[in-house]
Amino acid sequence: MTIDERTEVLRYTAFSADPAGGNPAGVVLDASGLSDARMLEIAAELGYSESAFVTAPPQGLGEPGRAYTLRFFSPKAEVPFCGHATVATAIALGERIGTGELTFATRAGTVPVTVAQDPTGGFRATLTSVEPHSEPVQEQDLAEALAALDWPAGDLDPAVPPRIAFAGARHLVLGAATRERLAALSYDFDRLTALMLRLDLTTVQLVWRASESVFHVRDPFPVGGVVEDPATGAAAAAFGAYARELGLVAEESELTLHQGDDLGRPGVLTVTLHAGDARVRVSGAGARIVE
Structure with missing residues (x-):
């Protein structure tokens, strides 16, 4: 799905290997040129409970090429953390750069995620929460x-x-x-x-x-x-x-x-x-x- 000429919005479901199950999320793997207002507009246009937007990581975070900043927007507002959109984003990245460790900087804190092959032939992601x-x-x-x-x-x-x-x-x-x-x-x-x-x-x-x-x-x-x-x-x-x-x-x-x-x-x-x-x-x- 292309919102405009420059922004590709992927759609993934999380917590199900079936696209008709689980929780769908929008995923923008390159949100570097998007304002906060535009990210909110995209989330509202998609209408999912949350969409995730990926940008460059803070300096020194994680392994180069496998660390990112991740922000989450519902149709109404930015939220500090969203688990299903984190899983969706990790799987989208895993399909493109391979399985292994990812590190996400979020408003709630640093969230490590491991992406692995799922027995079904797809991918599975495991996130580690911030301190609860x-x-x-x-x-x-x-x-x-x-x-x-x-x-x-x-x-x-x-x-x-x-x-x-x-x-x-x-x-x-x-x-x-x-x-x-x-x-x-x-x-x-x-x-x-x-x-x-x-x-x-x-x-x-x-x-x-x-x-x-x-x-x-x-x-x-x-x-x-x-x-x-x-x-x-x-x-x-x-x-x-x-x-x-x-x-x-x-x-x-x-x-x-x-x-x-x-x-x-x-x-x-x-x-x-x-x-x-x-x-x-x-x-x-x-x-x-x-x-």
């Missing part, structure tokens, strides 16, 4: 979130406590008591947007625990002008750190997050936690979307 943390959510803010979602408090899973988690961007984690509660998502767009802007949230991470290491998740993203994000790498990283911090999973764990099933765009995010290392790995397949 979490914090309590105030009772009045939780009440407002539940009201915007139209969730009775009894629909929360007490084993997945409400909390704001960060691994490059802020996400409000809410546990659903049943798979049916997670599936029945219909919320007040404007009311949730107002709360998220006040709390500086990127998404709300809605979680249902299927087993010890398997979760189903959904991510409303009204602040980006999108009702729901089909697969959210930044939220997956934040959730992995949150789950370990609260003792929901072991310090050394591999979690499987299913997302997008309720949207007809199924994707799988693998979250890897290593004991003694606070940073979280999130990996998934990707595929080029051919126009």
